[in-house]
Amino acid sequence: MSNPAPTTHDRPKRSRIPALDAGLVIVLFWILAIVVFVQFFTRYVLNDSIGWTEEIARYLLVAVTFAGACVAVRRNTHISVEFFYRYLPPGAARGLSRLVDILRTGLFGMLAWLCFQLSGNTRQMMTSIDLPKSALYGFVAACFALMTIYSAIVTWRHFVSGKADVAPDVATGLEE
Numbered sequence: 001m002s003n004p005a006p007t008t009h010d011r012p013k014r015s016r017i018p019a020l021d022a023g024l025v026i027v028l029f030w031i032l033a034i035v036v037f038v039q040f041f042t043r044y045v046l047n048d049s050i051g052w053t054e055e056i057a058r059y060l061l062v063a064v065t066f067a068g069a070c071v072a073v074r075r076n077t078h079i080s081v082e083f084f085y086r087y088l089p090p091g092a093a094r095g096l097s098r099l100v101d102i103l104r105t106g107l108f109g110m111l112a113w114l115c116f117q118l119s120g121n122t123r124q125m126m127t128s129i130d131l132p133k134s135a136l137y138g139f140v141a142a143c144f145a146l147m148t149i150y151s152a153i154v155t156w157r158h159f160v161s162g163k164a165d166v167a168p169d170v171a172t173g174l175e176e
Contacts, residue, residue: 021146025067032060052128059126059136066143073108074150082167097100098165101155108148115141 039053070079080100085093119137120134126133 019071019074020072021067025071026062028060028064028067032057032064055126055128062136063139066140070143070146070150073147073154076154094162097158098155101151101158105148105151105155107171108144109149112141112144112148115144 032103035053035057038050042053043049066075069078084096088096115137119134119141122132122134125131126135126136
């Protein structure tokens with residue numbers, strides 16, 4: 001009988017360097033979960049809510065969202081509309097795919113630039129902790145800059161491979 005389990009030679013090569021952006025998302029998510037639990041516990045169990053938890057949870061949710069978007073761009077797993085790719089001829093589908101890749105990269109670059117300008121012009125402080133809001137805006141700008149880099153890499157990879165659809169570049173699942 002043959003062994004249906006894949007051997008180490010059958011598995012695709014993976015990078016030995018862990019994906020730092022995915023690790024950051026996991027850490028931010030767990031900090032967010034702890035803050036929300038503290039907020040829930042103090043509000044509904046102790047009936048005396050801690051004031052800073054709501055604002056910090058909101059900022060952590062923003063951080064998780066944009067850091068997670070970086071991972072999605074790197075893996076090319078953002079949602080997309082596949083309707084036109086299914087009914088266009090292969091050459092037109094490739095052209096549309098390249099146009100979408102270029103426009104996406106340009107959009108991320110423009111948003112990074114605008115967020116960097118916003119973070120430089122913001123002087124307001126956070127309400128509950130002594131930290132400027134420009135730190136959060138700077139984090140979002142850095143995430144957009146990373147998305148721009150990842151999108152340029154994905155665009156180049158699609159150009160070299162001749163990819164003509166919007167299917168994700170990685171298999172679904174938790175493997176990295």
